[in-house]
Amino acid sequence: MLTYDLSQRDDTPLYEYLYELIAADIRQGRLGANKKLPSKRALAKHLGVSLITVEGAFSQLVAEGYVRAVERKGYYVCDLTPAAAPVAAIAPAPVQAPERVAVDKPLTCAFDLRGGSLSEAFPYDAWARSLREALSQESEATLVGPQEPLGTLRLRRVLANYLGEFRGMSVSPDQIVIGAGAQYLYNMIIQLLGAGVQVAIENPGYPRLEHIYRVNRVPVAHIPMDDQGIRVDLLGASGANLVHLTPSHQFPTGLVTSAPRRYELLSWASQDGKRFIIEDDYDCEFRLAGKPIAPLQRLDAQGQVIYTNTFTKSLGSAFRIGYMVLPPALADRYERELGFYSCTVSAVDQLALARFIESGAYERHVNRMRTQYRALRDQLMEALRTSQLAPRLSFAAQDSGIHFLLGLRSFASGEELQRRALEQGVAISCLQSFYQGKHAEEGDVRWLVVGYSSLDPAQVGPCVRALEAAWLEG
Amino acid sequence: MLTYDLSQRDDTPLYEYLYELIAADIRQGRLGANKKLPSKRALAKHLGVSLITVEGAFSQLVAEGYVRAVERKGYYVCDLTPAAAPVAAIAPAPVQAPERVAVDKPLTCAFDLRGGSLSEAFPYDAWARSLREALSQESEATLVGPQEPLGTLRLRRVLANYLGEFRGMSVSPDQIVIGAGAQYLYNMIIQLLGAGVQVAIENPGYPRLEHIYRVNRVPVAHIPMDDQGIRVDLLGASGANLVHLTPSHQFPTGLVTSAPRRYELLSWASQDGKRFIIEDDYDCEFRLAGKPIAPLQRLDAQGQVIYTNTFTKSLGSAFRIGYMVLPPALADRYERELGFYSCTVSAVDQLALARFIESGAYERHVNRMRTQYRALRDQLMEALRTSQLAPRLSFAAQDSGIHFLLGLRSFASGEELQRRALEQGVAISCLQSFYQGKHAEEGDVRWLVVGYSSLDPAQVGPCVRALEAAWLEG
Numbered sequence: 001m002l003t004y005d006l007s008q009r010d011d012t013p014l015y016e017y018l019y020e021l022i023a024a025d026i027r028q029g030r031l032g033a034n035k036k037l038p039s040k041r042a043l044a045k046h047l048g049v050s051l052i053t054v055e056g057a058f059s060q061l062v063a064e065g066y067v068r069a070v071e072r073k074g075y076y077v078c079d080l081t082p083a084a085a086p087v088a089a090i091a092p093a094p095v096q097a098p099e100r101v102a103v104d105k106p107l108t109c110a111f112d113l114r115g116g117s118l119s120e121a122f123p124y125d126a127w128a129r130s131l132r133e134a135l136s137q138e139s140e141a142t143l144v145g146p147q148e149p150l151g152t153l154r155l156r157r158v159l160a161n162y163l164g165e166f167r168g169m170s171v172s173p174d175q176i177v178i179g180a181g182a183q184y185l186y187n188m189i190i191q192l193l194g195a196g197v198q199v200a201i202e203n204p205g206y207p208r209l210e211h212i213y214r215v216n217r218v219p220v221a222h223i224p225m226d227d228q229g230i231r232v233d234l235l236g237a238s239g240a241n242l243v244h245l246t247p248s249h250q251f252p253t254g255l256v257t258s259a260p261r262r263y264e265l266l267s268w269a270s271q272d273g274k275r276f277i278i279e280d281d282y283d284c285e286f287r288l289a290g291k292p293i294a295p296l297q298r299l300d301a302q303g304q305v306i307y308t309n310t311f312t313k314s315l316g317s318a319f320r321i322g323y324m325v326l327p328p329a330l331a332d333r334y335e336r337e338l339g340f341y342s343c344t345v346s347a348v349d350q351l352a353l354a355r356f357i358e359s360g361a362y363e364r365h366v367n368r369m370r371t372q373y374r375a376l377r378d379q380l381m382e383a384l385r386t387s388q389l390a391p392r393l394s395f396a397a398q399d400s401g402i403h404f405l406l407g408l409r410s411f412a413s414g415e416e417l418q419r420r421a422l423e424q425g426v427a428i429s430c431l432q433s434f435y436q437g438k439h440a441e442e443g444d445v446r447w448l449v450v451g452y453s454s455l456d457p458a459q460v461g462p463c464v465r466a467l468e469a470a471w472l473e474g
Numbered sequence: 475m476l477t478y479d480l481s482q483r484d485d486t487p488l489y490e491y492l493y494e495l496i497a498a499d500i501r502q503g504r505l506g507a508n509k510k511l512p513s514k515r516a517l518a519k520h521l522g523v524s525l526i527t528v529e530g531a532f533s534q535l536v537a538e539g540y541v542r543a544v545e546r547k548g549y550y551v552c553d554l555t556p557a558a559a560p561v562a563a564i565a566p567a568p569v570q571a572p573e574r575v576a577v578d579k580p581l582t583c584a585f586d587l588r589g590g591s592l593s594e595a596f597p598y599d600a601w602a603r604s605l606r607e608a609l610s611q612e613s614e615a616t617l618v619g620p621q622e623p624l625g626t627l628r629l630r631r632v633l634a635n636y637l638g639e640f641r642g643m644s645v646s647p648d649q650i651v652i653g654a655g656a657q658y659l660y661n662m663i664i665q666l667l668g669a670g671v672q673v674a675i676e677n678p679g680y681p682r683l684e685h686i687y688r689v690n691r692v693p694v695a696h697i698p699m700d701d702q703g704i705r706v707d708l709l710g711a712s713g714a715n716l717v718h719l720t721p722s723h724q725f726p727t728g729l730v731t732s733a734p735r736r737y738e739l740l741s742w743a744s745q746d747g748k749r750f751i752i753e754d755d756y757d758c759e760f761r762l763a764g765k766p767i768a769p770l771q772r773l774d775a776q777g778q779v780i781y782t783n784t785f786t787k788s789l790g791s792a793f794r795i796g797y798m799v800l801p802p803a804l805a806d807r808y809e810r811e812l813g814f815y816s817c818t819v820s821a822v823d824q825l826a827l828a829r830f831i832e833s834g835a836y837e838r839h840v841n842r843m844r845t846q847y848r849a850l851r852d853q854l855m856e857a858l859r860t861s862q863l864a865p866r867l868s869f870a871a872q873d874s875g876i877h878f879l880l881g882l883r884s885f886a887s888g889e890e891l892q893r894r895a896l897e898q899g900v901a902i903s904c905l906q907s908f909y910q911g912k913h914a915e916e917g918d919v920r921w922l923v924v925g926y927s928s929l930d931p932a933q934v935g936p937c938v939r940a941l942e943a944a945w946l947e948g
Contacts, residue, residue, distance in 0.1 A: 124617075135605060180794075211814045212814075320817070320820050340686075345654070
């Protein structure tokens with residue numbers, strides 16, 4: 001039976017502490033592949049903790065791919081050794097002239113299920129207060145004097161601290177670069193890595209990513225996903241030396257990259273010092289069940305993971321502040337080679353954000369949003385489950401982030417369902433539309449990506465009625 | 475005798491109106507090359523205006539290269555036809571790995587003559603008021619809702635209007651793109667023009683420009699200047715299809731590109747629809763004598779001039795807002811191909827700036843700064859002229875922008891003078907240091923670039939004493 005000393009746990013919740021101990025044993029091989037774990041009830045009794053604690057730890061282990069649950073049998077340790085890579089080579093797509101980009105024009109629709117953030121929940125008063133405080137309490141020299149190219153040290157310290165507390169990352173402020181949004185920071189990464197960068201992105205994935213690399217004349221390979229994450233065998237065959245990932249919550253599939261796949265990715269990078277991984281942690285704050293997934297950055301011993309995040313999902317898309325955490329060697333290179341770039345965020349905004357986080361207003365806001373989103377998700381899923389569409393529906397990836405996948409058995413294609421929804425006033429995207437290249441829809445289930453964050457609770461009922469009208473016929 | 479109807483002039487000052495009429499006659503060939511203009515006194519009498527009015531018009535015509543003054547003889551019309559281009563080819567420098575960049579670390583010096591803006595003159599209260607007003611008077615939806623990728627329409631309208639009033643430019647808000655500083659906008663221009671861009675920059679010039687193009691893997695050619703501006707013959711031979719200029723006030727020489735040279739540049743561009751000119755109008759607000767030089771953009775009939783400007787020189791380097799004016803066809807292309815980029819400036823800042831300009835606070839600030847700079851320049855030049863260095867000094871380019879050139883007869887090199895000044899606590903750059911490649915200092919006059927804007931009036935005396943200590947010996 002697994003025996004752990006749970007008395008050393010500081011402030012960590014008990015279930016999380018237990019999860020950490022078991023995960024460490026699996027990583028270090030003390031719990032080998034395919035070993036069966038004791039039953040939850042037996043382990044709870046053995047350790048003298050509640051059943052809920054063990055359940056919390058186990059579900060986190062399952063979410064991160066350390067352990068798999070086998071129905072009616074129990075929990076088994078997964079195999080963390082990277083799989084051997086067979087598979088045909090996929091060359092990166094040749095660099096092409098940028099295509100016409102469909103900028104998301106505001107559609108005339110009553111209900112928008114394409115994501116975007118809940119602007120009504122923007123903590124307007126608290127933010128305005130932080131701005132006013134920065135204006136009145138900081139010295140003029142601080143606000144309008146010469147600025148540090150990486151960003152204001154005070155904000156970088158606050159972010160380092162925040163990442164330590166909430167993401168378990170051990171980061172120096174010297175590794176952090178602040179910039180006007182993630183898009184800007186990706187441009188800086190491309191310039192930092194220099195000539196010869198070839199990037200791989202997830203397929204399906206976030207379409208604007210490809211645009212950014214294309215207009216920077218970087219060859220792009222689209223790498224398929226399986227149920228563990230991006231396929232590292234195909235990544236290796238693609239010739240790419242940079243991979244851009246959303247491992248904590250893949251967009252749009254919602255998939256959490258499994259622990260074995262994370263090690264495979266790190267193993268891929270470690271084979272060549274010029275390989276890098278961009279970990280885009282875009283909605284880590286909004287895991288709605290269990291604890292947030294530990295970032296890849298924490299497992300990176302070789303300095304090959306570049307962590308990026310913004311405040312777009314938590315504070316709104318008008319809020320143009322993002323940051324990246326560079327491995328120490330790249331941070332040095334940034335200062336040396338790109339240090340001539342001035343920081344693109346005004347000092348007033350940076351200091352207001354530092355105050356906003358320090359005061360606890362940011363955390364309170366995120367907690368409030370998480371609660372609202374959870375309620376909204378539950379309300380919407382319940383309305384769908386009790387709708388006339390119910391017998392044909394299935395759900396996936398509803399536990400994290402602010403979108404989930406809705407499966408609908410249908411003879412129509414995903415794009416047809418999307419079009420019919422729009423005719424009824426619902427803007428929604430089919431999963432199919434996020435694929436690059438040919439991707440046949442299999443079986444009779446069509447998947448829609450439901451980004452519910454800009455929906456008002458009062459809209460849920462009418463929105464589901466509109467979807468019924470759109471989709472009831474086959 | 476030249477005869478003009480001066481009664482139609484609206485609000486334009488009389489001297490400027492007269493200047494415009496004569497310049498138009500020269501451009502359209504009604505006043506041919508080498509024609510002698512009437513004497514100032516005779517023309518004033520003939521037109522029934524004051525001598526001061528004619529003097530103002532003539533000195534503007536001379537400043538812009540329409541007319542040249544021949545001592546004791548009078549004023550003659552310049553030849554505006556582009557010179558034929560002979561000259562050996564200069565290949566753009568091959569793309570090299572970015573070099574180590576010397577980021578301007580704050581030197582430990584008592585007096586900083588390297589430019590930078592006068593942060594004490596930042597209109598802090600007026601700006602904070604505009605920010606507070608934007609926060610309290612704009613709707614939440616405006617501030618935190620979805621934003622236009624080109625920038626807030628209101629600010630683009632205000633800028634179009636401002637450019638019309640102060641630079642005589644006829645510009646639609648649709649042509650304006652707002653971004654977090656000039657460096658960011660140059661990145662966007664590179665991505666907009668796409669693969670195959672080869673840029674030419676002025677030599678001597680602004681060193682960070684080269685860094686930006688280099689890290690974007692754009693080949694860079696350094697084109698020498700003569701007394702009219704950049705040498706278009708060498709530009710043509712370089713193979714570049716983009717030229718990045720500071721025609722209104724070249725940095726660091728202070729040279730104003732002459733009218734004939736402006737037409738040569740436009741003629742160069744018009745020979746190939748894929749050639750473009752970036753007109754960097756970085757300190758147009760600070761012409762200290764005469765009226766500001768008309769921008770190249772106004773003369774551009776083919777849509778090949780991209781005008782860029784920022785608020786860095788007028789509001790401080792911490793103020794990260796810049797804008798560019800694209801020719802209509804490029805503006806369309808920007809929306810189509812780069813419209814997926816979110817605007818990098820927060821809506822609050824954009825609306826605060828729009829209010830700041832609309833309220834007249836910006837214009838008042840610039841006028842106040844211009845007066846301060848003029849007084850500071852006069853005080854510094856007077857202190858130099860009455861110093862022990864006086865017999866060895868000469869001055870150039872003191873009428874526009876916030877730096878001038880100081881010539882010192884010396885046996886030492888410019889770099890040696892720079893080093894000796896720093897030993898005495900004065901940070902100052904020699905002109906030589908802005909040259910790329912080999913450039914021998916000729917004769918016995920060494921030129922220093924005096925950026926006086928961050929000097930306090932009380933520092934002028936001690937600063938000149940320090941320069942005496944540094945340079946008195948040869």
